[in-house]
Amino acid sequence: MSGFVEKPEPTEVPGLVHLHTGKVRDLYQNEAGDLVMVASDRISAYDWVLPTEIPDKGRVLTQLSLWWFDQLADLVPGHVVSTDLPDNAPADWAGRTLVCKSLRMVPVECVARGYLTGSGLVEYNESRTVCGLALPEGLVDGSELPAPIFTPATKAEVGEHDENVSYEEVARQVGVDTAAQLRQATLAIYSRARDIARDRGIILADTKFEFGFDGDTLVLADEVLTPDSSRFWPADQWQPGRAQPSYDKQYVRDWLTSPESGWDRSSEQPPPALPQQVVAATRAKYVEAYERLTGTRWS
Numbered sequence: 245m246s247g248f249v250e251k252p253e254p255t256e257v258p259g260l261v262h263l264h265t266g267k268v269r270d271l272y273q274n275e276a277g278d279l280v281m282v283a284s285d286r287i288s289a290y291d292w293v294l295p296t297e298i299p300d301k302g303r304v305l306t307q308l309s310l311w312w313f314d315q316l317a318d319l320v321p322g323h324v325v326s327t328d329l330p331d332n333a334p335a336d337w338a339g340r341t342l343v344c345k346s347l348r349m350v351p352v353e354c355v356a357r358g359y360l361t362g363s364g365l366v367e368y369n370e371s372r373t374v375c376g377l378a379l380p381e382g383l384v385d386g387s388e389l390p391a392p393i394f395t396p397a398t399k400a401e402v403g404e405h406d407e408n409v410s411y412e413e414v415a416r417q418v419g420v421d422t423a424a425q426l427r428q429a430t431l432a433i434y435s436r437a438r439d440i441a442r443d444r445g446i447i448l449a450d451t452k453f454e455f456g457f458d459g460d461t462l463v464l465a466d467e468v469l470t471p472d473s474s475r476f477w478p479a480d481q482w483q484p485g486r487a488q489p490s491y492d493k494q495y496v497r498d499w500l501t502s503p504e505s506g507w508d509r510s511s512e513q514p515p516p517a518l519p520q521q522v523v524a525a526t527r528a529k530y531v532e533a534y535e536r537l538t539g540t541r542w543s
Contacts, residue, residue: 249295249514258332283340289496296518302340304530305470311538312468323465347456353397356434359449360387376410386484394427425462449475471533491533495525
């Protein structure tokens with residue numbers, strides 16, 4: 245059992261129809277048929293959406309995604325139509341709301357990996373492959389791969405694990421041409437972002453994208469290259485053979501699995517509220533990632 249500790253009630257806004265509440269984002273549709281995405285300050289870990297929010301997190305994710313959409317615009321179009329706040333929207337939606345094209349979404353998590361860690365490391369240790377792709381002997385946690393690889397996953401419901409699948413399975417599900425487009429776009433975007441991050445002293449270990457079609461045009465959707473969808477590591481602390489320090493919810497995971505939290509991950513009990521020092525440290529990591537990547541102070 246997992247999911248929301250307590251699922252929030254959606255905010256009712258005249259002129260908007262609530263469509264979905266996800267781990268972080270609430271999705272609405274306006275009268276023109278566009279989607280309105282609102283990034284909350286919710287945070288998830290171990291397939292649970294926690295009862296404690298991280299102040300400013302939704303705004304950081306939204307503003308960082310917008311910055312990345314600009315960096316990638318010549319590679320693939322993005323789904324953002326406007327950042328204007330809808331009429332009658334609550335004031336606290338400012339800075340965390342995107343009005344987006346309604347796309348025909350592709351039901352695949354498009355993951356690019358340039359370094360070995362996470363679920364890829366688990367599979368590699370069992371079979372020397374990741375999503376069926378053979379890799380060299382001798383790699384360890386944090387090793388840079390010979391070249392970036394496309395390792396897709398099926399999208400899961402809230403509380404369920406995404407499942408890594410082979411490229412051949414993606415081609416079977418969405419068609420050969422679409423699978424090829426997804427792989428090409430994913431690896432092109434990853435390569436661009438990896439180089440930009442590297443120039444700022446950050447390693448982009450892996451990341452996931454979502455795509456949809458606007459007619460026949462492949463469009464980049466959802467959030468892009470945020471600490472929620474990517475593993476960012478400080479380059480000056482990179483040391484293969486161990487878990488790497490990262491710009492994400494590492495503090496949250498570490499505290500939840502520490503004796504201090506009193507939480508048993510293997511139980512069906514929801515996790516407890518986060519202490520203030522964990523909230524502050526996690527917020528600081530999100531803000532630092534934004535500032536280092538964009539070169540702009542968070543305000």
